[in-house]
Amino acid sequence: MMLQRFLVRKNERALLLRDGDFVAVLNPGTYLRAGLRPRFSACTYPLTEALFEHPLAEYLRQYEPAVVAEHFDVFDLGDNEAGLRFENDTLVEIVPPGSRRMYWKAAMPQRFERIDLTQDWTVPADLLARIAQPALRGKAIVGLGAVLNVLVPDGQVGVLRVNGQRVTLLQPGRYAYWRFNRDVAVDLVDTRLQAMEITGQEILTRDKVSLRINLAANWLFDDVELAFSRLPKPLEHVYRELQFGLRAAVGTRTLDELLENKQVIDDVVGQHVATRLAGFGVRVASLGVKDIVLPGEMKALLAQVVEAEKAAQANVIRRREETGATRSLLNTAKVMEDNPTALRLKELETLERLAERIDRISVFGGLDQLLNGLVKLKV
Template sequence: MLKRFVIKKNERGVLLRDGDYQRILNAGRHYFFDPLGSLAVQTWKLDAPMTDVALVDYLVQTDPDTAAECFESMELSEDEAGLRYENDVLVEVMAPGFRRVFWKGLTRQRLERVALNDGYVLPAELTARILQPSLRGRPVAGLVGVLLVQVPAYHLGVLRVDGKIERLLKPGAEAFWRFNRDVQVELVDTRLQSMEVSGQEILTRDKVSLRLNLAATWRYTDVLLAFEKLAKPADHLYRELQFGLREAVGTRTLDELLENKQVIDEFVGNYVVRKLDGFGIEVGSIGVKDIVLPGEMKTILAKVVEAEKAAESNVIRRREETAATRSLLNTAKVMEDNPTALRLKELETLERVAERIDRISVFGGLDQVLNGLVTIKGA
């Protein structure tokens, strides 16, 4: 029985008898006499990796010439990373101990080995190639083994390798091998930053519960020093602001705090500056945004303020009444000694009375109006 197998030009095939390797078939038509029906062909795409690595190993041992002619083997040691190129285009980053086998003929494969013991920083030229993988015509596989870092302007990057701080990264792009080591970069903003300590429930010295919100500005003066002495500098600053605020409020009464809120700002500022001395952090302005009293305390204070204002109002009213009485007494003394002044006062009174009357009927002339409405003592 004659069998025909067709291998496409972008494929390679392997002839199998009862599932066992017989020979490699190139592109074209192949005819075999198979009376028992034991022959079969398995094909692979030339642009894809060879998946049957066991077959390649068998050919390397039994037929090394055929293996060298048909396959391109790429194998890395535990201390090497690999850059695989297809037709001189970077397509894959290979991890240590990785092995790939490709068919020869359709695509030109090339492997560039990188010794990981020589350093963990990728060359700038290679970094530029893999910096924007989504913009390439063909993406690069295996980038999980590379740490790409872009440090923005006005920032610094704290580089840690295996938990140890190595150096600071300036604004720009850098890449690092992650194989066989732990590489981390923490971005740090060197500009003036703001921090808020909100919702702090604190008891005053006279056992009144207050809720305070505090705001502060700060910046790094020495980034390396801050990260060498503190695991998380920002968290440490937040805690010190909390402690300073609690000490400032807990040692004063409510009346002292309400009369002078600036005392909290000054105390917390001096406290934090003293605690952060030598840690590479500078604290700028510190201020209490607001002080929130409990509901019952608000009611009590409102009543106290109302009573104080009512008392002040009574004092002012009595003072004005006394002044008015004294003024009237002085006026009376002046009129007693001066009839002309008394007559002018009478005319003024008559004018005010006339303003409140819609119509006046006069009998007896103007003298009757003056002498009849206003009687002058002793006239």
């Protein structure tokens, strides 16, 4: 005769099996079983884990209802229900639809709640407060991934989509939605003024010169709901229209026209996007060309053209000044020809200029000799 001994501690429960069949649920204590061979076995469960999982769980439900009622809390959910399990009034688990679960009654005080998923996909406000900051909780919530937790910051709005359809617009705040039986997503949209760069655009002018142009623009949403109802991706739409406007402005003008008036690009692109974006809920507030980059060969040719133009302008100015100086000398000569006093003043002016350049002058014959002999204009 063989004697088998089983020990169940106070924080445990056990399932006693004979040849794999259910015999009883063992409470804390010591149990002896005698037989000719080892026929008994025990599955021990620590009460720190309330969930009971065993291949005989369905058997117990069907054939041992008294045992189930004594030792277990049964929590069965339909396909359109979700469940909440609380331990000591603290949420510890979100149970998905269609679940059939059994929990040890002796584990700890528990309560259960059912959520009707056919009524609303919004998580109630009191439950939202419990799951808003799961990382700061003392105990994690099992199944929290079934809840979409959304924080819409100030200056933004959220576009709520359920099963791919736009449902509503969310103002700044915190929201949560059930993911069970549906596909829920929230797109955050910044309603403030935003910057956009259109860089590296290779465009041919009307005279077949390739230019690389960089454009900067500031844009914003006028009506977020209208924008997302008419455009799948408003940002990409604004980018494309700026590209089209830039190509229309550059491709229809020659290089000389663009270099003479760079503002024409801003004006043409601004008019283009204002017309094409009207009625779509988005608006370009301002734009401007940052850079116009010429090819290397064109840069050299343009530099030569500018150098030649500046040289020609300098030559014209030089000739103009020479002509003016000659005309002034001619007028002075005519005045001195008819006026001896003016002629004498010119002689004295010439003497003064000479004296400025000479450190030392030796005079022989008196001041009259200096005034009359040193400088004498012959008429």
